[in-house]
Every structure is written in structure tokens, then in C-alpha cells.
Amino acid sequence: MKIERIAGWNTATRSCWERYSAHRENLMRLIRQHAVTRGSITILGAGNCNDIDLAELFNLFSVVNLIDIDLKSLEYATCRYPISGNNFNLIVSDISIPPKIEPCLIRSSDLVLSACVVSQLVAQEDRNHRDLSNEFFRNIWWNHFDWIEILTSPNGRALIISDVGMVLNRCDIEDNIDRRINIARFAGVDSIAINRNLLDHPKSRSTFYPPLKLTDWNWNQSDRGLLFVEAYRLERVLCRYHV
Numbered sequence: 001m002k003i004e005r006i007a008g009w010n011t012a013t014r015s016c017w018e019r020y021s022a023h024r025e026n027l028m029r030l031i032r033q034h035a036v037t038r039g040s041i042t043i044l045g046a047g048n049c050n051d052i053d054l055a056e057l058f059n060l061f062s063v064v065n066l067i068d069i070d071l072k073s074l075e076y077a078t079c080r081y082p083i084s085g086n087n088f089n090l091i092v093s094d095i096s097i098p099p100k101i102e103p104c105l106i107r108s109s110d111l112v113l114s115a116c117v118v119s120q121l122v123a124q125e126d127r128n129h130r131d132l133s134n135e136f137f138r139n140i141w142w143n144h145f146d147w148i149e150i151l152t153s154p155n156g157r158a159l160i161i162s163d164v165g166m167v168l169n170r171c172d173i174e175d176n177i178d179r180r181i182n183i184a185r186f187a188g189v190d191s192i193a194i195n196r197n198l199l200d201h202p203k204s205r206s207t208f209y210p211p212l213k214l215t216d217w218n219w220n221q222s223d224r225g226l227l228f229v230e231a232y233r234l235e236r237v238l239c240r241y242h243v
Contacts, residue, residue, distance in 0.1 A: 020050040023219040038062040039110035042151045045117035049077035064088040096121050099147045108153040115161040119189045141197035158234040164190040167226040208234045
């Protein structure tokens with residue numbers, strides 16, 4: 001079952017806080033840059049929260065919403081911090097399918113974060129689907145955009161972080177990475193897939209501007225090698241009515 005696979009992965013990575021440190025700092029830097037004073041943030045596929053610093057999020061935002069299918073991992077993540085008050089919500093939901101959240105459970109947020117979620121969704125669904133067609137990836141992305149659309153406030157933004165491939169080789173020059181790195185890209189999760197599937201989405205053109213690439217970085221995972229990560233921003237299209 002899906003929940004058992006995800007719970008197993010979360011359990012296996014529960015003690016990997018230090019391994020995520022460089023990746024987490026890059027991600028938190030982006031969050032700081034896009035934080036709205038006393039605003040709200042929703043994290044899709046939060047899991048163990050190894051890639052975010054919850055203590056800092058509780059200081060940056062007045063409301064923090066964590067969504068995942070695995071409640072135990074969410075509880076484990078939050079029990080590491082002294083949390084009081086009503087500034088956080090744990091929401092159990094399967095983000096691989098179209099959103100079915102009651103409006104009373106969560107309000108739209110100033111910032112929505114999807115951090116390396118789609119590649120996990122692709123890997124999970126790939127276990128049951130051998131036909132990796134454009135339709136396969138489109139359905140995953142469209143469901144994901146539906147989640148982002150309902151969770152992002154009218155003036156809000158979304159950050160999509162995607163581990164798009166594996167670095168095969170690189171050239172270090174005075175600790176700076178030569179941009180001519182060789183990457184084995186993962187199917188369906190790179191910039192081409194993000195742009196194509198967003199533009200093809202029935203509501204995207206009237207809801208979001210085209211995704212803007214912000215930055216990229218390498219993420220060293222000892223068991224998986226060196227991953228290449230790209231960060232994108234989605235901004236709401238503001239409707240202006242003339243009287």
C-alpha cells in the first residue's frame with residue numbers, strides 16, 4: 001500500500017537530519033526571501049521535515065501547515081520542538097491524487113512549498129505504472145498544481161523545488177562548480193516538464209504566471225550520489241477589474 005511505502009521511507013530517513021543540512025540551508029534561504037511578515041506557509045509532503053527548519057518557520061510565520069499522508073512522521077517532526085498555541089496544523093492527506101480538503105481544515109497560504117515532492121510521487125506511482133508516457137507525468141503534475149492552486153492565497157506565491165537529475169561529473173575550480181556539469185536528468189521532473197505541464201493545465205494560464213527559475217544547487221546524498229536541484233517560483237495572476 002502507498003501509505004506503507006511512504007511510512008517506510010520516512011522511517012528510514014528519520015535520522016538523516018545532518019545529511020540534509022546543506023540542502024536545508026539552501027531551501028531555508030529561499031523561504032526567508034519569500035516570507036511574508038506574520039504570514040502563513042503550507043508545506044506539501046512535509047514528512048519528517050528534514051529539509052526545513054521548523055523552529056525558524058514558527059518564528060517567520062504566524063501559521064504553519066504541514067501536509068503529508070504519514071501522520072506519524074508529522075508528529076515526529078513537530079515533537080522535536082517546543083510548540084505552543086494554534087500556529088501550526090498537521091493535515092493528513094494524499095497529495096498524489098486530486099485535492100479533497102474541507103475548507104474548514106485549512107485556509108490558503110501566503111507561501112506554499114513543494115520540496116522534492118514530485119520526484120517522490122513519480123517514483124511511487126512508477127511502481128504500478130510501467131508506461132511512463134506524457135499522460136503519466138501530466139496527471140501527476142496536474143494533481144500537484146491543483147493542490148498548489150487551492151492552497152495559494154490570491155496574493156501568494158509557491159516554491160517548487162525539484163531534484164531534477166544526478167550529477168555524473170563536475171569540475172571544481174576554486175570551490176566553484178563549473179556550470180558545464182554533466183547531469184543525468186530524471187524523466188518528467190525538470191524545467192521542461194514543469195513548464196509544459198503547467199501551461200497545458202486547464203486553469204494554469206489564468207491562475208499563475210509561467211514558472212520562474214530562481215537558482216539551483218547540488219545536494220550530496222551518500223546513498224544516492226550527488227543530486228542536482230532546481231528551484232522555481234509560481235506567482236498568482238492578479239485579476240484587475242476596471243470600473
